[in-house]
Amino acid sequence: MSKRSGALVSFGRAVALVSAAGRGVFLATVTLFAISGLGMVALLLVGSSLLHELSHGARAASSMRVWWLLIAAVGVAGIVSFANAAAAGMHRLLAEQTVRYCNEVMLGAATNASLREFDSAEFHDRLQRARNNSGSALQVAMAVPQVIAAVVSAAGVTVGLAVVSPWLVPITLLSCVPLWLVGRGNSEEMYSFSFGNTPQDRARFHIERIVLDRRSAAEVRAFRLAAFMRERWSRLYDERIQEIRTLVRRFVRRSAVGAGIGSLMLCAVLVLVLILVRHGEMPVEAAATACVAILMLANRSQAAVSNLAQMMEQQLYVEEFIELRALERQLLPQSTIPIAPFRELVVDNVSFRYSAADTNAVDGVNVSISAGEVIAIVGQNGSGKTTLAKLLSGLYEPSDGQIRWDGTPLSQLTTDGGLSEAGVVFQDFARYWFSAADNIAVGDVDRADDHAAIAAAAHDADATGFIERLPNGFDTPLGVEVDGGADISGGQWQRIAIARVLFRKASFIILDEPTAALDAEAEAALFDTIQDLRAGRTIVLISHRFSTVRTADRILVLHEGRLVEEGSHAELMARDGRYAKMYGLQSRAYVG
Numbered sequence: 001m002s003k004r005s006g007a008l009v010s011f012g013r014a015v016a017l018v019s020a021a022g023r024g025v026f027l028a029t030v031t032l033f034a035i036s037g038l039g040m041v042a043l044l045l046v047g048s049s050l051l052h053e054l055s056h057g058a059r060a061a062s063s064m065r066v067w068w069l070l071i072a073a074v075g076v077a078g079i080v081s082f083a084n085a086a087a088a089g090m091h092r093l094l095a096e097q098t099v100r101y102c103n104e105v106m107l108g109a110a111t112n113a114s115l116r117e118f119d120s121a122e123f124h125d126r127l128q129r130a131r132n133n134s135g136s137a138l139q140v141a142m143a144v145p146q147v148i149a150a151v152v153s154a155a156g157v158t159v160g161l162a163v164v165s166p167w168l169v170p171i172t173l174l175s176c177v178p179l180w181l182v183g184r185g186n187s188e189e190m191y192s193f194s195f196g197n198t199p200q201d202r203a204r205f206h207i208e209r210i211v212l213d214r215r216s217a218a219e220v221r222a223f224r225l226a227a228f229m230r231e232r233w234s235r236l237y238d239e240r241i242q243e244i245r246t247l248v249r250r251f252v253r254r255s256a257v258g259a260g261i262g263s264l265m266l267c268a269v270l271v272l273v274l275i276l277v278r279h280g281e282m283p284v285e286a287a288a289t290a291c292v293a294i295l296m297l298a299n300r301s302q303a304a305v306s307n308l309a310q311m312m313e314q315q316l317y318v319e320e321f322i323e324l325r326a327l328e329r330q331l332l333p334q335s336t337i338p339i340a341p342f343r344e345l346v347v348d349n350v351s352f353r354y355s356a357a358d359t360n361a362v363d364g365v366n367v368s369i370s371a372g373e374v375i376a377i378v379g380q381n382g383s384g385k386t387t388l389a390k391l392l393s394g395l396y397e398p399s400d401g402q403i404r405w406d407g408t409p410l411s412q413l414t415t416d417g418g419l420s421e422a423g424v425v426f427q428d429f430a431r432y433w434f435s436a437a438d439n440i441a442v443g444d445v446d447r448a449d450d451h452a453a454i455a456a457a458a459h460d461a462d463a464t465g466f467i468e469r470l471p472n473g474f475d476t477p478l479g480v481e482v483d484g485g486a487d488i489s490g491g492q493w494q495r496i497a498i499a500r501v502l503f504r505k506a507s508f509i510i511l512d513e514p515t516a517a518l519d520a521e522a523e524a525a526l527f528d529t530i531q532d533l534r535a536g537r538t539i540v541l542i543s544h545r546f547s548t549v550r551t552a553d554r555i556l557v558l559h560e561g562r563l564v565e566e567g568s569h570a571e572l573m574a575r576d577g578r579y580a581k582m583y584g585l586q587s588r589a590y591v592g
């Protein structure tokens, strides 16, 4: 949890945040607020001068001076009301810019994080808080100019009051101390609660996502999960509201005590003024001005401290945000070493353990891959195939051992977290709400305009037929959630994902279960494509389909993270080990 900082430091950071979001708008907002605050002070002074003039009797009421004072009062009131209206507009703009800025930093922090960080709950809690924080950023943006305006007008009133009676100033200012202490206490408690509640908030958002997502909509209905989901969601929300209710009760009690003490202090100051008047030590007009000034100063300084206290609750999130900004600036390694297709990729005693796990997902794997080979990886569910694929493509760094690309450790060759020479079709590939063409182009965004290459990749992935039948062909958005979008089947999506990697022109291609959703024809077509791709490329193919696997040059058999067998289909069959057993099971199932 973030450490608390002093009020001034926090305020300084908040100002830095809001002005980083939009310096011009921030300055304009603060200036308008300050004009409005000072205008109020000017009104007070003009009002008190008017009082002074009028106290000289009926004749004074028609003097030029009174007229001028009246004109000044009307002028100042007009300026104040204009400044208020303009400040409200600017304020809105400032808030919008601040939220955008914060969200931009959050997106930056997320894209600059390594894949490994995405496996940690702590990282997700942090992102979740950053997400919630856009509301806080908005409140900070709203509060900062208000605090400044309240301080400016309080300073103005202080000058006015000091002219009448300097020692009334500190006594009046003291009356806002209880309010400040209460505000700080409240904001600290609220923040601790929100911080501690992040995992529950995430659980609730997860349910919302499941219920709102089209892809899970069918399952939610098929399993009749609606009531179950809603009940879980309600429980999480009810707990949250119950906790907040308890906190608010405490806040109200505490605030009543703070406000009571503050009011008593203010009352004492006013009584003091009355006593002074009674003893003839203060003229009546001066006392009237003093009373108005005291009430106004109390009001402005209380506004300043309560705004400041509220801002500090949000500010605690801002501190989190500042940490996130540090993450955003801490870019992923950018390789400066030129990378060319490898002659040999050596996996040297590589192990990998997920942060949350107590055993290795990949355990002491040694293997060497030569350029142009087609390597298949097989193994039971959870045997470490996908993890090994992510290690080979430089997305994870080994916990132990090293992968060398022609002698250079893979970790020195990654840029933005990936390898420019590698193309991967993931088991859980992404489905973008883009056009079919752009869904393929994401494989290499620098060549997104190369329509001929996109069409060629689609052709090689056996995707041209169904894409051309879409309402707008390659320009049809994929996803019915989008206006004019079309839905495609699971296997058709898989072909798009394969086209994506074929478009990439990478020399090292990793296909993690590319055929799982393919029909027999498409699988055969992919198999032909792989044979065509071999020229100048190295291919790693992970599959549970032995019909595809058996054609590989070499097959690696993983079991519980360890490489237990290695060889061609014929060699492994002759060995009659784990591979032969798995192969036998599958072919028996086919033969019946």
Ligand SMILES: Nc1ncnc2c1ncn2[C@@H]1O[C@H](COP(=O)(O)OP(=O)(O)OP(=O)(O)O)[C@@H](O)[C@H]1O
Residues within 6 Å of the ligand: 119, 354, 355, 356, 357, 361, 379, 380, 381, 382, 383, 384, 385, 386, 387, 388, 427
């Ligand atoms: N992000 C993660 N955090 C913690 N453990 C993980 C994570 N991803 C995978 N694992 C664990 O690592 C092991 C290997 O997983 P991996 O996904 O590599 O298996 P796989 O061989 O690809 O399986 P499948 O055939 O089901 O795709 C499994 O025991 C799995 O539970």
Ligand SMILES: [Mg+2]
Residues within 6 Å of the ligand: 385, 386, 387, 427, 512
């Ligand atoms: Mg897998």
